[in-house]
Amino acid sequence: MNWKVISRNIGYALLVSALFMLLSVVVSLLNGRDSALAALSISFLITLIVGIFPFIFIRETPAITLKEGYVIIFLSWLLSFIFGMLPYALWGGPFTLQNAWFESVSGFTTTGATILDDVEALPKSLLFWRASTHFIGGLGVVVFLLLLIPGSNQMKMRLTNMELTNLSRGGYSTRTNQTVYIFAYVYLGLLAASFLAYVLAGMPVFDAICHAMSVSATGGFSSRNASIAAFDSRWIEGWTMLFMYLSSIHFGLVYLTFVTRSLKPLNNPVVKFYTVSIVVVACIVGAGLKGNGICEGWGSALWNGLFETLCVTSTSGFAILDNAEWPLWIVMVLMFSAVMCGSAGSTSGGVKVDRILLLFKAAGRRVARILHPSAVNEVRLGKKILRDEEVSPHILYLCLYGLLLAVSVALSLFIGVDHQNSFIASVTSLGNVGPAYGALGTMGSFNSVPMLGKLIFSVDMFLGRIEIYPVLAVVAMVFDKRARG
Amino acid sequence: MSVRSAFKRFRERRLSMRSKLILSLTSIAAILLLSSLISVMEYTSMSNYVSDLIADDISSINVANRLADMSNTYNLQILEVIGDETSLRVPDFDDEYFKSHCDSLRMSVASNQVRPLADSVMYSYSAYMLTSLELEDVMQSDFIDSRSWYFERLQPRFERLRADMDQLSSSIYKDLERNSATFERGFYRSVIPGIVAVGVGLLLVLMLLFFLLAFYVNPLRRMLAGLDAYRAQDKKYSVKFDGDDELVRLNDGISELANENRQFRSRIKTLGKK
Numbered sequence: 001m002n003w004k005v006i007s008r009n010i011g012y013a014l015l016v017s018a019l020f021m022l023l024s025v026v027v028s029l030l031n032g033r034d035s036a037l038a039a040l041s042i043s044f045l046i047t048l049i050v051g052i053f054p055f056i057f058i059r060e061t062p063a064i065t066l067k068e069g070y071v072i073i074f075l076s077w078l079l080s081f082i083f084g085m086l087p088y089a090l091w092g093g094p095f096t097l098q099n100a101w102f103e104s105v106s107g108f109t110t111t112g113a114t115i116l117d118d119v120e121a122l123p124k125s126l127l128f129w130r131a132s133t134h135f136i137g138g139l140g141v142v143v144f145l146l147l148l149i150p151g152s153n154q155m156k157m158r159l160t161n162m163e164l165t166n167l168s169r170g171g172y173s174t175r176t177n178q179t180v181y182i183f184a185y186v187y188l189g190l191l192a193a194s195f196l197a198y199v200l201a202g203m204p205v206f207d208a209i210c211h212a213m214s215v216s217a218t219g220g221f222s223s224r225n226a227s228i229a230a231f232d233s234r235w236i237e238g239w240t241m242l243f244m245y246l247s248s249i250h251f252g253l254v255y256l257t258f259v260t261r262s263l264k265p266l267n268n269p270v271v272k273f274y275t276v277s278i279v280v281v282a283c284i285v286g287a288g289l290k291g292n293g294i295c296e297g298w299g300s301a302l303w304n305g306l307f308e309t310l311c312v313t314s315t316s317g318f319a320i321l322d323n324a325e326w327p328l329w330i331v332m333v334l335m336f337s338a339v340m341c342g343s344a345g346s347t348s349g350g351v352k353v354d355r356i357l358l359l360f361k362a363a364g365r366r367v368a369r370i371l372h373p374s375a376v377n378e379v380r381l382g383k384k385i386l387r388d389e390e391v392s393p394h395i396l397y398l399c400l401y402g403l404l405l406a407v408s409v410a411l412s413l414f415i416g417v418d419h420q421n422s423f424i425a426s427v428t429s430l431g432n433v434g435p436a437y438g439a440l441g442t443m444g445s446f447n448s449v450p451m452l453g454k455l456i457f458s459v460d461m462f463l464g465r466i467e468i469y470p471v472l473a474v475v476a477m478v479f480d481k482r483a484r485g
Numbered sequence: 486m487s488v489r490s491a492f493k494r495f496r497e498r499r500l501s502m503r504s505k506l507i508l509s510l511t512s513i514a515a516i517l518l519l520s521s522l523i524s525v526m527e528y529t530s531m532s533n534y535v536s537d538l539i540a541d542d543i544s545s546i547n548v549a550n551r552l553a554d555m556s557n558t559y560n561l562q563i564l565e566v567i568g569d570e571t572s573l574r575v576p577d578f579d580d581e582y583f584k585s586h587c588d589s590l591r592m593s594v595a596s597n598q599v600r601p602l603a604d605s606v607m608y609s610y611s612a613y614m615l616t617s618l619e620l621e622d623v624m625q626s627d628f629i630d631s632r633s634w635y636f637e638r639l640q641p642r643f644e645r646l647r648a649d650m651d652q653l654s655s656s657i658y659k660d661l662e663r664n665s666a667t668f669e670r671g672f673y674r675s676v677i678p679g680i681v682a683v684g685v686g687l688l689l690v691l692m693l694l695f696f697l698l699a700f701y702v703n704p705l706r707r708m709l710a711g712l713d714a715y716r717a718q719d720k721k722y723s724v725k726f727d728g729d730d731e732l733v734r735l736n737d738g739i740s741e742l743a744n745e746n747r748q749f750r751s752r753i754k755t756l757g758k759k
Contacts, residue, residue, distance in 0.1 A: 004699060004727070007692065042523060042678070046685055049512045053689060056500065056508050057696040089677050090523075097677070 014051030028125030107133025112220020112434030138217025220317030248342025317434025319442030349432025520682025
């Protein structure tokens with residue numbers, strides 16, 4: 001294992017964080033040197049020094065191996081969490097060390113769960129840093145790194161292959177090396193478009209920047225206590241829904257739609273399944289809201305149902321209603337969406353709707369085989385016929401996801417989290433959705449969760465964000481000599 | 486000069502061993518110094534601020550107790566006068582002292598919750614003193630029963646004054662508790678930069694150790710092993726390692742010298758054979 005090349009690439013990842021800390025310092029200066037100026041400046045200096053440190057000794061960027069790539073991905077995320085918590089920990093207020101860690105992990109993994117009871121009490125520069133962690137995490141720390149580093153094409157290709165799963169790469173009809181640039185173009189395009197839309201809808205510029213970074217990353221951090229409800233504007237809610245939807249479908253398809261100026265690329269089985277499932281869940285949730293008297297008219301109930309469903313499915317975690325008042329069954333319906341989430345190749349989390357569709361198709365084929373053993377039954381996704389060895393890794397991933405969920409629920413029950421939130425918070429953390437239910441719900445916070453609970457949920461967020469395998473690969477390298485090579 | 490060419494020049498610039506060591510150790514020192522300074526500054530400012538608050542609270546508690554004692558003594562003296570019907574002397578009370586201390590109490594308390602309670606004490610005190618001034622007329626009057634006057638008019642006002650003073654005292658005590666907790670939190674806050682400094686410092690020290698081993702110690706050992714093999718077994722000196730500083734140049738120089746020496750020796754051997 002070449003630790004020189006690993007440390008140099010991790011240095012790049014830290015420099016990305018340092019750059020956004022510097023921008024937050026500028027925001028602080030523009031806001032009359034608010035109370036987070038010192039915390040952000042010190043964090044910037046520390047992150048910059050540690051990021052630059054490897055460059056003193058290592059000038060070249062040689063090629064990397066597969067194992068080094070996994071270690072780079074794992075450590076880039078981990079160190080981004082650690083250095084990302086510095087502004088919070090140094091600023092103080094409600095941020096103890098474990099709270100700062102939780103907020104940082106939640107930000108970088110674009111989960112959007114918070115420990116803050118009063119978001120508006122934070123200085124603007126710290127709110128900007130919070131939104132920035134979403135922005136960096138949405139694109140992926142490693143993808144950011146790939147955009148910046150002047151390394152070889154081979155190295156970029158290898159890291160791209162590891163950071164983006166097979167499913168994510170599937171929709172791009174380009175070379176792997178270009179995939180990362182297309183991903184970045186769409187991401188930045190969505191950011192710019194959502195910012196403009198918010199400003200035109202009457203949102204203050206600072207809030208528009210924070211919400212644009214949050215919605216394009218499908219994060220969920222808001223600069224307001226009442227989230228999107230604070231603006232009380234149907235236009236803002238409508239734009240948020242549109243951008244949550246666009247950010248949660250395959251960026252390759254969004255790119256093709258934009259380039260070809262045709263909706264044809266969206267005529268895709270995964271997008272159709274995703275859209276239909278959103279509509280079905282939104283109707284059920286809307287009916288539930290109307291039936292339980294939470295919304296008065298059908299129009300309002302369906303609108304709120306669609307908004308809340310998109311918040312969960314896209315893994316954004318914004319809110320316009322307090323789900324603490326909802327009957328539990330509505331939340332459980334939404335939990336289906338929290339597991340399924342958006343498409344691969346987008347910024348959303350969860351197991352990805354592509355895998356759920358594959359699961360249904362594989363189960364259907366199995367049933368057909370039982371009924372008609374001699375018939376030829378294939379798993380088809382659009383025009384593509386998938387072989388067993390192409391389907392099985394995704395089914396295995398679903399099993400692994402389920403197993404992790406069960407472990408997380410058991411551990412959080414063991415440390416004293418209530419039985420509803422042990423399940424709901426585990427699902428929303430592993431799926432990078434964010435808010436859970438009741439006190440941990442859309443208008444609540446994770447502040448009341450015990451310290452170990454915060455640790456469990458933050459590990460869930462990390463595993464969910466990098467899709468488990470890189471962590472398992474690193475763990476295997478630590479404990480298995482053969483894997484270490 | 487464009488930014489691009491400046492960046493290119495910066496990238497191509499080679500650092501000497503001395504520069505690398507100075508830069509890396511300066512980075513570690515800067516982190517440690519920065520965080521230690523912040524720790525000390527944070528702790529000092531928090532300590533001064535909270536110590537002042539706590540000192541004010543303690544002084545307020547003392548003043549509140551003194552005022553309570555004064556009003557108790559005065560009330561007992563009034564009771565004594567009422568009990569001893571022969572005495573007609575109204576007891577003395579240092580009104581100015583009481584008022585000035587009440588005012589100072591009101592000004593010194595930092596908490597907004599305590600200030601209205603100090604005002605309540607002043608109002609209750611005024612009501613009590615106004616009623617107590619009736620004592621002389623009550624004692625001289627044949628129609629008013631002094632005991633009834635005390636229990637029906639003065640005693641309720643005194644009890645109100647005592648209740649307000651007790652409430653003020655307990656509020657100041659709570660304020661003191663709050664400030665003590667703030668002090669503890671402030672201590673925790675001032676420790677965090679220290680923890681960060683130690684953590685980051687350790688990380689940098691470990692990285693420096695790794696780089697020193699990887700770029701200097703290990704290459705030196707390989708060079709020594711190569712030289713030993715060259716001298717003892719007349720093997721070709723072919724040590725190579727990553728780097729861009731004096732050590733690489735030194736290694737290249739040794740390699741060149743060793744190769745030249747080998748060539749000379751083989752020529753001498755050839756000449757000797759001839």
